[in-house]
Amino acid sequence: MIFESHAHYDDEAFDSDRSELLSQCQNQGIEYIVNVSASLGSVKSTLALAEEYPFIYAAVGIHPDEVGELNEENFAWLKEQCRHPKTVAAGEIGLDYYWDKENHETQKYWFRRQMDLAKELELPIIVHSREACADTLEEIKKAHTPKLKGVIHCFSYAPETAREYLEMGYYIGVGGVVTFKNAKKLKEVVKMLPPERILLETDCPYLAPVPNRGKRNSSLNLPYVAEAVAELKGMETEEVIRITNENARKLYFQGREL
Ligand SMILES: [Zn+2]
Numbered sequence: 001m002i003f004e005s006h007a008h009y010d011d012e013a014f015d016s017d018r019s020e021l022l023s024q025c026q027n028q029g030i031e032y033i034v035n036v037s038a039s040l041g042s043v044k045s046t047l048a049l050a051e052e053y054p055f056i057y058a059a060v061g062i063h064p065d066e067v068g069e070l071n072e073e074n075f076a077w078l079k080e081q082c083r084h085p086k087t088v089a090a091g092e093i094g095l096d097y098y099w100d101k102e103n104h105e106t107q108k109y110w111f112r113r114q115m116d117l118a119k120e121l122e123l124p125i126i127v128h129s130r131e132a133c134a135d136t137l138e139e140i141k142k143a144h145t146p147k148l149k150g151v152i153h154c155f156s157y158a159p160e161t162a163r164e165y166l167e168m169g170y171y172i173g174v175g176g177v178v179t180f181k182n183a184k185k186l187k188e189v190v191k192m193l194p195p196e197r198i199l200l201e202t203d204c205p206y207l208a209p210v211p212n213r214g215k216r217n218s219s220l221n222l223p224y225v226a227e228a229v230a231e232l233k234g235m236e237t238e239e240v241i242r243i244t245n246e247n248a249r250k251l252y253f254q255g256r257e258l
Contacts, residue, residue, distance in 0.1 A: 001031035002241055003248035004219040006153050006173055006201035009035050010045035013205035013216055030219045036092050036126055038063035040074055043081050050086040059089040059126050064096040067110040082121050088252040090118035091126025098130040115143040124251050125150035133157045144168050151199050162189045166197055171251055173201045176209035179228045190232045200225055200244045
């Protein structure tokens, strides 16, 4: 059974067939889904999904592109949503210098605040980092405590950077990009990653793997990702699915009773 560690099923791309698709996921080997929020609005829609579907859990956080909407008042509200019984992570949070929608200091400020929140509430973090390799690593190192755990989602940096995160106890999120022919760097990373530190993710509706590249993505495509990882690691696909499921349970459920 597959653990989908990062999806956006509240996205409007799923408006026409969301409930059919989610029941299909459940019938086709997707055991759990963590739906990840990115804005204040998507925190609400993510929690609504988690309340409606027993197999969906929520990550609550504000994406670096959206931190401009944060203030003390709604940050207090955000904290309350982190206490929801189905919230299993703070995310997605981080730095994005590719879209560069907010200035770097603003992004860093709210990244720190959300990491502090995660520490206080003992939630793992889901980190989004795009073209912000050095600054993300620096912020995470500064915030690091042995208790703060997390995943670097849709990892796009070099093996040396992955090694630094592994040393701090982080997991690495691997999605559809690993099936792309030109994804040499990510394939190198996957080769060096210990299997017990990999999480499978789609980031759907984005980043569909080959052979569905360019189409709307969904968790139904995760077997292609597991297959690509298995090939790079010289493992059986089933073993990759089993180990990554265990990894995600460890990180998100932290041994608690569901
Ligand atoms: Zn995402």
